[in-house]
């Protein structure tokens with residue numbers, strides 16, 4: 001039975017999200033737990049970590065920070081600097097970089113040197129298309145790249161500490177074990193990194209891709225990781241993560257938001273600025289599970305006490321799951337795919353249990369081409385009734 005959390009507006013179609021008897025989701029409970037954490041003690045833990053990995057002579061990098069150039073990367077690098085670390089910033093080139101993304105990446109270089117992987121564009125594009133057609137995720141190779149390339153660099157340069165940003169399982173909800181976990185390792189990546197069951201090796205043979213083409217995308221072996229003593233931690237474990245004040249602070253250090261309005265698919269202007277086709281990725285999530293990026297942002301804003309549930313519902317109705325026309329245009333231009341094929345792949349991943357269809361089972365759309373959700377009643381009474 002489809003229903004929404006009675007505290008935020010997350011539907012129970014979100015993978016791995018559990019609900020209690022009052023219809024409250026795990027992520028809302030997790031947000032409550034965040035307030036109960038002794039953050040001063042966590043900061044002390046971080047200082048000990050810094051002490052352990054800090055190169056006292058200052059002649060080597062102390063840690064690696066994977067950066068997209070976005071708000072979180074800025075904050076990670078800023079915090080590392082605040083606590084005396086000398087980081088090497090590692091960047092995996094996105095699918096289709098935006099002008100704002102380029103500007104923010106330039107800005108982050110002021111905090112430290114950036115090492116960028118400029119990927120083979122032909123191999124990468126084949127993986128984008130394969131990810132889109134096979135598992136409904138055009139950003140599949142990007143996720144592999146951003147989680148794997150920094151670890152390869154850590155092994156190659158013998159820099160044992162990797163400082164990641166938020167733990168998405170803690171921020172957006174997920175299995176309890178992962179929520180409270182502090183480290184990012186191969187198992188976390190395989191379970192929560194968004195790989196959707198597709199492995200890097202599955203790409204061998206796709207459009208002639210060879211094992212050699214995939215070297216940059218392969219996670220180091222356990223032996224290599226052990227020999228280099230790699231530890232990957234989430235900064236969000238040590239410091240209470242809250243995007244909005246972090247964005248404001250980072251703007252003082254040159255981080256730019258989208259000045260001409262909200263990012264397509266949501267109502268905020270500070271996230272997903274660097275990559276033109278990410279709207280297609282977010283829309284795929286919407287057609288599969290019935291919630292988009294705006295729902296994610298509304299849930300965070302409700303949990304952080306910035307808006308009421310009622311205001312959140314209004315924002316979801318206005319912004320969530322709208323056909324991302326700009327992003328689709330960019331994606332078709334990048335991939336060379338026809339609109340007909342794009343629509344047919346999109347439909348094949350659309351859950352007809354969530355969206356309205358006609359008597360023949362064809363998906364219905366409004367006059368703007370948007371899908372129509374079957375479940376638009378967010379009232380708490382309905383959610384509780386739906387339970388029984």
Ligand SMILES: [Zn+2]
Pocket residue numbers: 005006007008009010024025026027028
């Ligand atoms: Zn909730």
